Amino acid sequence: MANFGGAYNTIAFDANKCDGCGDCMTACATAKVGVGDTARSRIQIVGSADDGFELALCRQCADPKCVTVCPAAALTKNYASGVIDWNGDKCVDCLLCTVGCAYAGIALDAGTGHVAKCDTCDGAPACVPACPHDALTYVTTSRIYNEVGDWEDLFAPGLAGCQGCNTELLMRHTLRRVGPETVLATPPGCVPGMGSVGFNGTTGTKIPVFHPLLTNTAAMLAGIKRQYKRVGREVNALAIAGDGGASDVGFQSLSGAAERNEQILFMVVDNEGYMNTGMQRSSCTPYGAWTSTTPIGKGSGGMPAQGKTQDAKNLPLIMVNHRCEYVATASTAYMEDLYDKLDRAIQASKRGFAYLHVYSPCTTGWRFPTDQNMEVARKAVETNFVMLWEYNRTDGLRFTRPVDDPLPVTEYLKAMGRFRHLSPDQISHIQAKVVENLAFVKQMAHRQSA
Amino acid sequence: MxxxxxxxxxxxxxxxxxxxxxxxxxxxxxxxxxxxxxxxxxxxxxxxxxxxxxxxxxxxxxxxxxxxxxxxxxxxxxxxxxxxxxxxxxxxxxxxxxxxxxxxxxxxxxxxxxxxxxxxxxxxxxxxxxxxxxxxxxxxxxxxxxxxxxxxxxxxxxxxxxxxxxxxxxxxxxxxxxxxxxxxxxxxxxxxxxxxxxxxxxxxxxxxxxxxxxVALDPLRPMAVDPLTGGSGGKGPSTFVRYRKGxxxxxxxxxxxxxxxxxxxxxxxGRSFAPLVEEYRLEGADYAIMTLGSMTGAAKDAIDEARDAGKKVGLIKIKTFSPFPVDALMKSLDKVQAVGVVDRSVGFRWNCGPMYQETMGVLYRLGRHIPSMSFIGGLAGADITVGHFHRVIEATEKLLSAPAPIEPVWLNEKD
CATH class of the missing domain: 3.40.50.970 (Thiamin diphosphate (ThDP)-binding fold, Pyr/PP domains)
Incomplete structure (x- = not known):
């Protein structure tokens, strides 16, 4: 019963993207039986009641009914891989399993006369890359759960974030990853607002934590790190800062520390404004966005006020131009990507300045329902409004999740209230900016890798 | 001396x-x-x-x-x-x-x-x-x-x-x-x-x-440094007060x-410096001038010359300005009948030098009226010479017999 209670990788299906082309079935049949006979594929795309498509595929259940009903013990849950294994030597071909499964995940293969089911191709499912519409993905986030789940959560239970905020998730994961030999700086903003430094003598964190000023996070951390280095102690210096403190008033100390290549990991949680203090504009606020200091109004002289009139400052690109040890952008909608980057950032911070910029949709300030945080974060990436990339001096800049066929930016904008007022001209401006930004980063990726 | x-x-x-x-x-x-x-x-x-x-x-x-x-x-x-x-x-x-x-x-x-x-x-x-x-x-x-x-x-x-x-x-x-x-x-x-x-x-x-x-940021003894305090409820106000009082x-x-x-x-x-307040030729003085910092050297020369000329003047130098050495200064001021305070900066709020302003507070606590006045000199690199200090001494001496001027004297105004 190894890994009981653990998590496994799974094949996920997005019905909205599927057009029923059947390429996945052809790939599966080819991989498994050597011929492209879709009838013999272990993945079956079938018509749904709403004229779309749905998936008939083994879910590799944790409580598998096929296993329960099998009278011959031919089906077993493999707790190492998570896959339901079928043993042909034991199978009596009674087909009870096909009745037991609610997902039509196991079926008779007429070509062999036995049942057949998905075995995930040993962790490299052939169907996933065959899908031309990205409707299938092989989700490997189980690694995070399995690796990190048992590590100590270094924050107190019940941090006081807004409902639906992803920053608590980010903080808990980051701290688990960095570990207890860390000094944590949380400058004024949502992170200490959630109680990380505590109130009136209580603390929200199990490791050394402090409020720097909004302006001096990088400098204070540099002093801490240097002293431990001087006395020969290995201590991580970590900042979890907001975009305002980093891109506006704290930028000087950030830039100075990066130039001096101080050995610290500076993580910016970019919710595109001063959300903790009531949703005021920062230089990371995007063009057109409503904030409490870029409100919507009639204006004067026929010029209505329609949100922020300038484009956002691209802080991570500015950090790239400091030639930091490591710079990356990340999103909590892509946790595997985020974890890879967190690992690399931690390692880089032992050599010099590492900067991680995490986009963090704000349910309260951006005005979207509290259950939509991951969806908004995902849409930002799928529209290329946000680009996920990483940089180091040796390999240059590279996209980690390139989006070659982006959705129109309106798919992102319409997900939240802060853009509700946008005029067609403003939307055009934002779409043009997305294209321009993408071209700029692409050029940079090309040039830096060359 | x-x-x-x-x-x-x-x-x-x-x-x-x-x-x-x-x-x-x-x-x-x-x-x-x-x-x-x-x-x-x-x-x-x-x-x-x-x-x-x-x-x-x-x-x-x-x-x-x-x-x-x-x-x-x-x-x-x-x-x-x-x-x-x-x-x-x-x-x-x-x-x-x-x-x-x-x-x-x-x-x-x-x-x-x-x-x-x-x-x-x-x-x-x-x-x-x-x-x-x-x-x-x-x-x-x-x-x-x-x-x-x-x-x-x-x-x-x-x-x-x-x-x-x-x-x-x-x-x-x-x-x-x-x-x-x-x-x-x-x-x-x-x-x-x-x-x-x-x-x-x-x-x-x-x-x-x-x-x-x-107070430390050290994984060996983890603590939250500077958690939020204050406000009007719970332990906030008393916590803040205890910090400040400390x-x-x-x-x-x-x-x-x-x-x-x-x-x-x-x-x-083998070298001693007055830690809080220095008295220079204050014994037997009727009045004193007060100084701060390097100007004191020229002031001491002026005092020596004035003493040689028979004037009963001494000098009080402040070394420790913050915290203000109230008790020590009170003891020194209690020895004289008038005091002129020379500042190398201005106090915009009172139209006088900051050290003079502090001294007025000490005089109040002394509970004995001593006429006093403010001199401002040496701003922006200007020299306060022995000659300037003779003007200070003369003006302070007049406090013994005439009302003290409210306006400060700007020493370098006509240099």
């Missing part, structure tokens, strides 16, 4: 000392090196620059084992040191004028966190009007922020006080940052003979470093510790 208000111990133990000819900024740097800080953060500004250049060279030459951080501005300079101190480092920097103004945000916070950082202020007048010259306006502007502030009169006093400042700051009853103020131009660049204490003797004087026993207590304790440390210094190194 110099007599400290505190009884100085007998100077029977001549220490090994090297004699050098240095400017005040170099004297400060030599003092810093002898105090063995772990971390120095620097950003240059006139007239402090040669001080941090000397520090950098001492480190580059291996004569000082400290981590030097060339920060991108004064705000980060002090912030780096806060981090260093919270991790256990003995820390030092220097600044002045606009640099101090830029540093104000972390400056205010240093005393609140009780971090024993030592910082020289190579005093400079405030801009605007644009000026790069000396004056006490910078240090005076931050006199109400909870740092201990001492002013030096001579280059030797700069050297010795810089070392003493670390011991005062790190005393467990104090745990406050200390500014050693040396007059821009007059002390920073003024070159004098100094005696350089022996390193082993200074080590013995300094004792064991213990910087962050009270700061004020540390300030008051420092008056005693400054005296003790100066006494120990005199005993070990």
């Amino acid at each position: 110099t007599t400290a208000i505190l009884e100085t111990p007998s100077q029977t133990k001549p220490a090994k000392q090297k004699v050098m000819l240095v400017e005040g900024n170099e004297a400060a740097a030599l003092g810093v090196a002898l105090a063995r800080p772990d971390m120095v953060a620097v950003y240059p500004i006139t007239p402090q620059s040669s001080l941090v250049e000397h520090v950098a060279k001492l480190i580059a030459d291996g004569k000082m084992d400290a981590d030097i951080v060339d920060a991108e501005g004064e705000h980060s300079v002090l912030s780096v040191l806060q981090g260093g101190a919270l991790a256990g480092a003995r820390t030092y920097t220097a600044t002045c004028g606009p640099g101090l103004a830029f540093m104000f945000e972390p400056y205010f916070r240093t005393s609140g966190m009780r971090l024993p950082i030592v910082m020289s202020i190579v005093t400079r007048d405030g801009i605007t009007p644009q000026s790069v010259w000396g004056g006490h306006q910078d240090a005076m502007t931050v006199r109400e922020v909870g740092w201990v502030q001492v002013y030096c009169e001579t280059v030797q006093e700069v050297l010795d006080t810089t070392i003493m400042a670390f011991k005062i700051a790190e005393h467990h009853d104090v745990m406050l940052p200390v500014n050693v103020c040396l007059d821009g131009n007059y002390l920073s660049y003024g070159t004098s003979r100094v005696e350089l204490p022996d390193q082993a003797e200074v080590d013995a004087f300094m004792g064991v470093k213990d910087v962050n026993w009270h 700061q004020c207590k540390g300030m008051q304790n420092s008056l005693r510790v400054i005296e003790e440390v100066h006494a120990e210094w005199a005993q070990r190194f």
Whole structure:
């Protein structure tokens, strides 16, 4: 019963993207039986009641009914891989399993006369890359759960974030990853607002934590790190800062520390404004966005006020131009990507300045329902409004999740209230900016890798 | 003729000392090196620059084992040191004028966190009007922020006080940052003979470093540093009050510790400086003038000449300006019938010098009416000469028989 209670990788299906082309079935049949006979594929795309498509595929259940009903013990849950294994030597071909499964995940293969089911191709499912519409993905986030789940959560239970905020998730994961030999700086903003430094003598964190000023996070951390280095102690210096403190008033100390290549990991949680203090504009606020200091109004002289009139400052690109040890952008909608980057950032911070910029949709300030945080974060990436990339001096800049066929930016904008007022001209401006930004980063990726 | 208000111990133990000819900024740097800080953060500004250049060279030459951080501005300079101190480092920097103004945000916070950082202020007048010259306006502007502030009169006093400042700051009853103020131009660049204490003797004087026993950012003893307090409910208000009251207590304790440390210094190194208030030829004086910093040298010469001319005038010099040495000054003022106070900066709110304003408070507590007046001189690098001090003496003498003027006298107005 190894890994009981653990998590496994799974094949996920997005019905909205599927057009029923059947390429996945052809790939599966080819991989498994050597011929492209879709009838013999272990993945079956079938018509749904709403004229779309749905998936008939083994879910590799944790409580598998096929296993329960099998009278011959031919089906077993493999707790190492998570896959339901079928043993042909034991199978009596009674087909009870096909009745037991609610997902039509196991079926008779007429070509062999036995049942057949998905075995995930040993962790490299052939169907996933065959899908031309990205409707299938092989989700490997189980690694995070399995690796990190048992590590100590270094924050107190019940941090006081807004409902639906992803920053608590980010903080808990980051701290688990960095570990207890860390000094944590949380400058004024949502992170200490959630109680990380505590109130009136209580603390929200199990490791050394402090409020720097909004302006001096990088400098204070540099002093801490240097002293431990001087006395020969290995201590991580970590900042979890907001975009305002980093891109506006704290930028000087950030830039100075990066130039001096101080050995610290500076993580910016970019919710595109001063959300903790009531949703005021920062230089990371995007063009057109409503904030409490870029409100919507009639204006004067026929010029209505329609949100922020300038484009956002691209802080991570500015950090790239400091030639930091490591710079990356990340999103909590892509946790595997985020974890890879967190690992690399931690390692880089032992050599010099590492900067991680995490986009963090704000349910309260951006005005979207509290259950939509991951969806908004995902849409930002799928529209290329946000680009996920990483940089180091040796390999240059590279996209980690390139989006070659982006959705129109309106798919992102319409997900939240802060853009509700946008005029067609403003939307055009934002779409043009997305294209321009993408071209700029692409050029940079090309040039830096060359 | 110099007599400290505190009884100085007998100077029977001549220490090994090297004699050098240095400017005040170099004297400060030599003092810093002898105090063995772990971390120095620097950003240059006139007239402090040669001080941090000397520090950098001492480190580059291996004569000082400290981590030097060339920060991108004064705000980060002090912030780096806060981090260093919270991790256990003995820390030092220097600044002045606009640099101090830029540093104000972390400056205010240093005393609140009780971090024993030592910082020289190579005093400079405030801009605007644009000026790069000396004056006490910078240090005076931050006199109400909870740092201990001492002013030096001579280059030797700069050297010795810089070392003493670390011991005062790190005393467990104090745990406050200390500014050693040396007059821009007059002390920073003024070159004098100094005696350089022996390193082993200074080590013995300094004792064991213990910087962050009270507050630390250390995984071995995790704590939340500076959690939110205050507000109007729960434990907030009382927590905040206890913090503040503790700061004020540390300030008051420092008056005693400054005296003790100066006494120990005199005993070990054979040089004594009045720790809080110095009286010069005050015995038998009918009236006194009050000074601060390097101007005192010219003032003492003027007093000598006036005494020779039969005037019954003495001098009171303030060394420790913050906390204001109320009791010590009260004892000195009680010996005279009138006082003229010379400031090297202005107090905009009262239309007088800041030290005069403080003195008026002390006079009120004394409970005996002594006529007084304010003189303002030496702004933006102007010299306060012996001649100026004779004007001060004459004007103060008139207070014995005529009403005191409300307006300050601007000494360099017609120079």
